[in-house]
Amino acid sequence: MPAAYLFDMDGLLLDTERLAIACFVDVLSDMGLPPAETEPFGLTLIGTAAPDARALLTGFLPAHISVDALEAAWTDAFDHALADGVPVKPGVADLLSDLSGQGAQMAVVTSTAGDRARHHLERADLLRHVAFVIGGDEVATPKPDPTPYLSAASRLGVDPTRAAAFEDSDRGIAAAVAAGCHAVQVPDLRPAGKPLPDLGQMVAATLPEAVGLAQLSAQRGRSS
Numbered sequence: 424m425p426a427a428y429l430f431d432m433d434g435l436l437l438d439t440e441r442l443a444i445a446c447f448v449d450v451l452s453d454m455g456l457p458p459a460e461t462e463p464f465g466l467t468l469i470g471t472a473a474p475d476a477r478a479l480l481t482g483f484l485p486a487h488i489s490v491d492a493l494e495a496a497w498t499d500a501f502d503h504a505l506a507d508g509v510p511v512k513p514g515v516a517d518l519l520s521d522l523s524g525q526g527a528q529m530a531v532v533t534s535t536a537g538d539r540a541r542h543h544l545e546r547a548d549l550l551r552h553v554a555f556v557i558g559g560d561e562v563a564t565p566k567p568d569p570t571p572y573l574s575a576a577s578r579l580g581v582d583p584t585r586a587a588a589f590e591d592s593d594r595g596i597a598a599a600v601a602a603g604c605h606a607v608q609v610p611d612l613r614p615a616g617k618p619l620p621d622l623g624q625m626v627a628a629t630l631p632e633a634v635g636l637a638q639l640s641a642q643r644g645r646s647s
Contacts, residue, residue: 425587425605425641427579428522428634429572430553432533432540433469434591434611435630436519437547438510440469444612446500453496454488466614470566470592472534472559509547514631519552522634530575532588534559534566534595554579567594572602584644587637589630596624605640607633 434440447465448458464483468476480490522529530553533540537558544550557575559565569583576583588599591611599606600622607625609632619626625640627633 424527424638426581426585427528427530427576427587428637429530429532429575429586429588429599429604430630431470431590431592431595432531432535432544432556435589435609436512436515436531436549437543438512439505439543440591440612442504442510443501444469446504447497450493450496450500451488454493456485456488463614466612469612470534470590470594472565473536475565505543505546509543511547511549512630514629516549518631518634519549523552528579528581529553530579531556532571532575533557537561566592567597567601569598569602572599572604576602576604585641587634587641589633589637593620596620597622600624605637605644607637609633 430436433443444462444465448461451461452458468479471479477490480493484490484493519529531540531544533556535558537556537560540558541550541556544556555578557571562571562574564570572588573583576586584603586604588602588604588606589609590596590599590606591609596606596608597620607627608619609627609630610619625633625636627636
């Protein structure tokens with residue numbers, strides 16, 4: 424078995440990417456930008472930490488819309504969409520409960536700001552299963568740099584090559600592979616027609632399937 428399980432959050436544990444993109448499109452529609460332009464661009468933001476997202480937005484938005492104004496309206500719309508609960512991906516709650524019951528070491532490694540991520544995971548009743556959360560604002564160099572995963576493995580006291588890492592986004596899986604983890608990508612939302620990166624990662628349709636692949640990979644690694 425892997426020595427630790429490191430999970431991305433949005434689009435992997437939480438089914439929040441669709442809500443985020445829908446809110447992004449709605450807010451910019453109110454500001455006069457057409458969904459045909461904003462939705463494809465919004466998909467390119469998936470997996471980005473705040474500084475990178477702001478840089479991309481600066482290049483995309485017309486001069487009359489500031490990044491600050493968009494981010495404030497987008498955050499308000501997203502928080503309103505989550506008012507009735509934070510959606511969890513199918514099978515995730517049972518999976519984390521089972522792993523926790525087996526004594527597995529787990530952490531969340533996300534590009535979302537740490538405090539916000541912990542709040543969402545608490546509301547989704549998932550935070551209790553993980554040792555800690557590393558947010559995108561809590562590392563010097565966020566994904567696709569491997570630092571977040573290397574930091575998580577270090578905090579858990581495990582070699583990153585013995586840890587399993589799970590991601591939906593291309594930026595995230597690049598970080599996991601670069602860290603040397605047993606890396607599995609579980610694609611969620613992505614730009615139409617964009618192929619998955621060829622980084623040597625495993626690919627699964629669901630997180631439970633991904634965990635099974637990582638466990639087999641770790642077992643083969645020990646026997647080789």
